[in-house]
Amino acid sequence: MSSDAAIRLDYLDQTVRLLYPGSGSPRRYTVLPHNAVPRRMVPRRWWHPWSSVIVPGEGSIAAYLGEVFGRPVETVLHVRPAVRANRKPILEARSGGRLLAFVKIGDSARARALITAEAAALRRLAGLPLERVRPPAVLHHGSWRGLSVLAMSPLPVRRGRVPRRLLLDAVKEIAATGGPGAAWHGDLAPWNMSPSRDGRLLVWDWERYEIGVPYGFDLVHHFFQRALRRMSPPVAARACVARAARELGPLGVSDAVARQSALRYLIALADRHAADGHAPLGPPETWLSPVVDHEELLT
Numbered sequence: 001m002s003s004d005a006a007i008r009l010d011y012l013d014q015t016v017r018l019l020y021p022g023s024g025s026p027r028r029y030t031v032l033p034h035n036a037v038p039r040r041m042v043p044r045r046w047w048h049p050w051s052s053v054i055v056p057g058e059g060s061i062a063a064y065l066g067e068v069f070g071r072p073v074e075t076v077l078h079v080r081p082a083v084r085a086n087r088k089p090i091l092e093a094r095s096g097g098r099l100l101a102f103v104k105i106g107d108s109a110r111a112r113a114l115i116t117a118e119a120a121a122l123r124r125l126a127g128l129p130l131e132r133v134r135p136p137a138v139l140h141h142g143s144w145r146g147l148s149v150l151a152m153s154p155l156p157v158r159r160g161r162v163p164r165r166l167l168l169d170a171v172k173e174i175a176a177t178g179g180p181g182a183a184w185h186g187d188l189a190p191w192n193m194s195p196s197r198d199g200r201l202l203v204w205d206w207e208r209y210e211i212g213v214p215y216g217f218d219l220v221h222h223f224f225q226r227a228l229r230r231m232s233p234p235v236a237a238r239a240c241v242a243r244a245a246r247e248l249g250p251l252g253v254s255d256a257v258a259r260q261s262a263l264r265y266l267i268a269l270a271d272r273h274a275a276d277g278h279a280p281l282g283p284p285e286t287w288l289s290p291v292v293d294h295e296e297l298l299t
Contacts, residue, residue: 005035005038007081008038008039008081009031009038009079011079011087012038012041012077015080016041016077018089018105019060019061019075019077019089019091019105020055020056020057020060020061020062021056021059022056022057022058022059023056023059024056024058026054027043027044027055027056027057028043028044028052028054029041029042029043029044029052029053029077030042030045030048030051031053031079032048034050035050038079039078040076040078041053041077043074061075061091061103061149062074064144065093065103068139068140068142068151069095069100069101071095071096072095073093074095076091076094077090078090078091086111086114088108088111088115089104089105090103090104091105099154100139100151101139101151101153101154102152102204103149103151103152104149104150105147105149106148106149112147115141115148115150115207116148117206117207117208117209118205118207119138119150121209124177125177125206126138130173130177131173132166132200133173133200133201133203134200134201134202134203136154136204138151138152139152152204155196156196156197156202157194158194159194162190162194162195166195166201167222168219168250168251170188170193171216171218172251174218175215177211178212181211181212182211182212182213182214182215183209183210183211183212184210184213184218184221185206185208185209186207186210186218187207187221188203188222189221189225189226190225190226208272213268214260214264214265215248215251215253216248216261217261217268219248220240220261220265221265221269223240223247224236224240224266224269228281233286234287234291236287237266237288238290238291238294240265240266241262241266241295244258244261244262245258245259248261259295263291263292263295266288266292270284270288
């Protein structure tokens, strides 16, 4: 078994004990695709070939969500990857074969803060006349057994390339939600968006939404996250600054301001990681300091 699978299964065991703490009405679940590649824990079906996991139904998160939605609910539990600062239990709430909601569970002080921030952001966005961006709606935000629970409407996600024009329009619209000062989504990465059939951009994971940031932060973040898939952090950081003018030019940002915005973004990202207590890109002195020092030499 790979180390990733072992980490996921260990976290799954902790999460099951947290979300299904009762002792009655046992239900059978299956880990799919299988224990060597654990991704989801789903209600057991007769055709599932793997061994089952038995969890109680009474007093569980499924029973709580059933009360929230006024109908019997089955849950699909996403088996989360290695330790991340914002890792938290994620569920699908289903009833009668229909997906009712995606549910985030705040099982730590940091996760609860992020969930509260996301609920506030989504409620703010719900009151605005958005034309190019479609976020989820808050269906329920409450507390269960000391845990924060945020249920959001499912979006009709379909994988596909996001047209550049749509991305630019979405960034402009998100920034405009800040009123006089720009706002940003905070994690507008390719895996948090999808083009919809009606021409809008579906965008989820609004935990990091923030107002009062330099215009274009979302575009810089989008470029940097894509760059990290094929470059080391130091190289991606240098590319981020070098490409800033090209990325932000369509927003009407000057070359000099674009480079400064890219630097401020990288510094803000390093601060975020420090606040979260982890360093996924390595120590800032290895990927951020060389870029900042180089730019200071040029000014």
